[in-house]
Amino acid sequence: SQQGEEDPQALSIQEGENATMNCSYKTSINNLQWYRQNSGRGLVHLILIRSNEREKHSGRLRVTLDTSKKSSSLLITASRAADTASYFCATYRDDKIIFGKGTRLHILP
């Protein structure tokens, strides 16, 4: 069954702007991970946030986690054309990792 669900399904922004994607999930988790997928390619792990963490940074990425609301957000600051991709949240619990449908991000020049 689907655990994570991203919002919005698609997002188009101008280069240089910030992009925010949200993920909601249904059950308790050990951690939540964000992956990126360029068109027709494999997924690449971006960042992981544990259930006892509230915020994490990695370069231009900022992830927050609110376990009381069962939600997470991924912020990409100062977006670039190369950030155009699909972004997936994945929840990890009981040795299982479950992916959402993803958000398609398009950076406009």
Next chain:
Amino acid sequence: ETGVTQTPRHLVMGMTNKKSLKCEQHLGHNAMYWYKQSAKKPLELMFVYNFKEQTENNSVPSRFSPECPNSSHLFLHLHTLQPEDSALYLCASSQFLGGDTGELFFGEGSRLTVL
């Protein structure tokens, strides 16, 4: 060279053909996975292998037959497929099954088209 290599990258086959997808990981990981990615659907976990032993089969039709001869190699044998089986098939590995983080390392995928 990526840590997880999949071949072929593209495959077109008829419904009566038999073909195989291959995955090789160079990361020293012990767990390997097959995922199916269809348009507008979440990634579907198909099979999980841990130390060469299958630990999960997510109700996958028998026309898909996995094989894991060792911890570095994973195959997906295909026979009498249906057009709805056309999808991107992704192989992934992780250091251990479960473990501390469950982080997955993916290959580039094999794009399968069934005519």
